[in-house]
Amino acid sequence: MEREQIETVKLIMLKNLKAFWNEHWLPISSLIVLVVSCQLFNWTHSGFLYLPMFVSGWLVVMFALKYKSENSIFPSKKSTKNMQQDTSYETYTVLRVYTNDPNFQEYMQNQEYFHSQHVQMENRVIDHNQDIESQIMFIRKPEFAFCYHLLMDRKNEMYFIGEYV
Template sequence: MEREQIETIKLTILKNLKVFWNEHWLPIFSLIVLVVSCQLFNWTHSGFLYLPMFVSGWLVVMFALKYKSENSIFPSKKATKNMQKNSSYEMYTVLRVYTNDPNFQE
């Protein structure tokens, strides 16, 4: 019984790793190339390594920005629209405070 559970856990882990690799192989490869080329540049100071460092660094930054925009702590577009719908009263109060007009209307 325990052996079967261990095998199923191994299979699910391998399946999840394959799915992760298929979705994120380019940023992982770019990060590896960036680290290796930076280390080689530190050892050799060869100008040839500028291109791999620039391209792989650019890819890593682009994927990081994409990941940040998709999974950020800031609200998404849908949440922003919902917040705008819900915040009309707050906006009215702020405008009312700043206008100092007792007959203010939206």
């Protein structure tokens, strides 16, 4: 009974090894050629071995970069971009409007009036799971009585966040 189990395990291992070899024969053989040619070069210092070392090294690096970009342990730019879309983070333009006018909220829809005020802009990543007001730093300017925080999203829609006196 044990002999049959050992034979089935051997067959499964051989089958898995053959499948692995069929899928990865080129990077494995290029790695072997690279190691052997480097060792031969250390013994002989023959210039003939530069070509196999260069070609096999180039293949090993290309396969390593290919597997790095496909593997989830090493995320590529595309996968991190998808990961950011799944989270609650979003990039906004923060507008800090400094004014001495207490009626700013009434007239802020007027574009000429809005641009006549002192406006500072910065891009900031906002986490929607936390309080938005606490994520935007208030910077006091003594020459202005009021500071208004507005958020502008990618669609150029503005959201009123807070008023500071």
